[in-house]
Amino acid sequence: TQNHRVFFASNSAGGKTPPAHLRLVMVGAQWSAKSSAGNTILRKKAFRRRTGKCVKHGGYFGRINVAVVETPGWPADTMAPVWLKEEVLHSVSMCAPGPHVFLLVVPISKAFTEEDHKALVELLMPFGERVWRHCMVLFTWGDWLNDRLIEEHIAGEGKSLQWLVEKCGYRYHVLNCHGLSNHLLIEELFRKIIDMITRNKGQCFTSVLTEEEWNRREQELIDRMLRAVANEPEEPTQPITHIDKYILKMQLIKCVYLKDCKFTVSLVCWKSTSH
Ligand SMILES: Nc1nc2c(ncn2[C@@H]2O[C@H](COP(=O)(O)OP(=O)(O)OP(=O)(O)O)[C@@H](O)[C@H]2O)c(=O)[nH]1
Ligand SMILES: [Mg+2]
Numbered sequence: 001t002q003n004h005r006v007f008f009a010s011n012s013a014g015g016k017t018p019p020a021h022l023r024l025v026m027v028g029a030q031w032s033a034k035s036s037a038g039n040t041i042l043r044k045k046a047f048r049r050r051t052g053k054c055v056k057h058g059g060y061f062g063r064i065n066v067a068v069v070e071t072p073g074w075p076a077d078t079m080a081p082v083w084l085k086e087e088v089l090h091s092v093s094m095c096a097p098g099p100h101v102f103l104l105v106v107p108i109s110k111a112f113t114e115e116d117h118k119a120l121v122e123l124l125m126p127f128g129e130r131v132w133r134h135c136m137v138l139f140t141w142g143d144w145l146n147d148r149l150i151e152e153h154i155a156g157e158g159k160s161l162q163w164l165v166e167k168c169g170y171r172y173h174v175l176n177c178h179g180l181s182n183h184l185l186i187e188e189l190f191r192k193i194i195d196m197i198t199r200n201k202g203q204c205f206t207s208v209l210t211e212e213e214w215n216r217r218e219q220e221l222i223d224r225m226l227r228a229v230a231n232e233p234e235e236p237t238q239p240i241t242h243i244d245k246y247i248l249k250m251q252l253i254k255c256v257y258l259k260d261c262k263f264t265v266s267l268v269c270w271k272s273t274s275h
Helices: 002-013 034-042 082-094 116-128 129-134 150-156 161-166 181-199 211-231 242-258 262-275
Strands: 021-028 055-061 066-072 101-107 135-140 172-174
Touching: 021 034, 021 116, 021 181, 034 055, 034 066, 034 101, 034 135, 034 181, 055 116, 055 211, 082 116, 101 116, 101 129, 101 161, 101 181, 116 129, 129 135, 135 161, 135 181, 150 161, 150 172, 172 181
Parallel strands: 021 066, 021 101, 101 135, 135 172
Antiparallel strands: 055 066
């Protein structure tokens, strides 16, 4: 269309070549307008009723092949259930090698509560800190802004939303899924997404642990072990996962190798109290 031609012309002029493929994952509460946003982005009625599973649809924005995955929403005022965490993890493998952007869908019509904040953090935590580089807040129900600026809405909302916007590096966009002037909003959204991908050096998010994330988890485990040894608890404070066990094994090998007897003994003590 004419709009797309203008979009590509202005992007080439700005030196940013649009990627050939774009993979987006939408995460948000139930009824936050994820499907509506997905349909607005793809400009077709692809997403329909809630399924309880991730749903993927594709389309084109000009020459860009766009894939959108909608994850199931969390119910209002509750913590994210385990099955939902697994579904969100699954969303990444549904758009291999990984999504370029996680669109965190927040409707303007409702408050973003402390519970929403906790649910979202719980869902994204398994991906590690670096996931936030790929996150953007997508405000839906844009018609509810009326004459206000989105910045006024953010300022007027509580700390949870402000925290989220800051955590996303102040990347946000407003969509009105019921409006008529959507092509401009969609074009602007793609511009922001391409800008974000450029900043991320074209890389998408992959869930393979980076060295940095591996070190962070290892350090966290060592701290937990040391605390456990210091307090000599009957039971470890948190259940030990298979990844913890693997890190522990690696740590033990490292300690023995370095002949750090004191630390090795501490670990063995901790291990013997953690069964
Ligand atoms: N006023 C207004 N209503 C909207 C907008 N976008 C979506 N809605 C309405 O919000 C409701 C929920 O939209 P959905 O897109 O189904 O939300 P969802 O997050 O996919 O919902 P679940 O998948 O069931 O969790 C529907 O009744 C939509 O018509 C918008 O921009 N403005
Ligand atoms: Mg939906």
